[in-house]
Amino acid sequence: MKIFTDWRDLPQDARGAAVALGNFDGVHKGHEAVLRALHGARPDLPRAVLTFEPHPREFFRPQDPAFRLTLAAERAHALAALGVERLYQIPFDAALSHLTATQFVDEVLHAGLGAAHVACGADFAFGHRRGGDVAFLAARAEMLGMGLSVVPQLCDAEGPVSSSRIRRLLQDGYPERAAALLGHSHTIRGVVVHGDKRGRTIGFPTANIALGRHLEPLRGVYAVSTVIDGARVTGVANIGLRPTVGGTEPRLEAHFFDYEGDLYGRELSVALHAFLREEQKFESFQALKAQIDTDARTARAFFGPRP
Missing domain, CATH: 2.40.30.30 (Riboflavin kinase-like)
Incomplete structure (x- = not known):
């Protein structure tokens, strides 16, 4: 897997992938579902992930207790194991946080990565003050000629599979139940x-x-x-x-x-x-x-x- 830390001035052979969007903290079964949907929609394209470092929550709330399930190296290792060929690990800073939803889609996804297809969870939000949602992404992607897969949240008998649920299980002393949601x-x-x-x-x-x-x-x-x-x-x-x-x-x-x-x-x-x-x-x-x-x-x- 190749790792890129900027969306600007990418070489031509690093553009044009199918790109999954999100923080991917923990790389759990819900994230696997997004990657499967991405590959199913465009099996002809390289699989890629666009994520952020640090996690946006760390940027906006640095005083919060540590909460990450996976830091950058472990996350990259887990994504590579799932067949991801390119990781766009974008620095999350003040400049990025002020990009509007339109700028994020137009400048980062379209002009920067040249994404041919993107996939995300149904609750994905992005842009300054989380101004963009999947409905906005769908409309903008269609305008720019990008495909989009919106993946419903994966659930089990106890509710949605999420990083926050896994965190609670670990903090309560249930690593084996966390593993069932992580897949590892x-x-x-x-x-x-x-x-x-x-x-x-x-x-x-x-x-x-x-x-x-x-x-x-x-x-x-x-x-x-x-x-x-x-x-x-x-x-x-x-x-x-x-x-x-x-x-x-x-x-x-x-x-x-x-x-x-x-x-x-x-x-x-x-x-x-x-x-x-x-x-x-x-x-x-x-x-x-x-x-x-x-x-x-x-x-x-x-x-x-x-x-």
């Missing part, structure tokens, strides 16, 4: 940084990843997995502040079973599979060690015997 386990991607190295003194060395702009799931212990050098590795992780040792910044602290390599400085994508218990403060480091032993056994049991 929720992941937190980041670079492994040095911690306080207490874990290795009790036989549980950990890989520490700052949550940064990721949504913070319910604080507690999870059964997790990652891929290291092409092999899947399972483990147990704590997400939160680590109150027993006086932590102040939320982070993911993962111990991977039967792995002894050096992970410092490496980027990992850690998948959350099951919530085991809430985070708690222990009276002593020894009590914490005993609980980690129990958590590790529980996580190993969740994943089953090694092949």
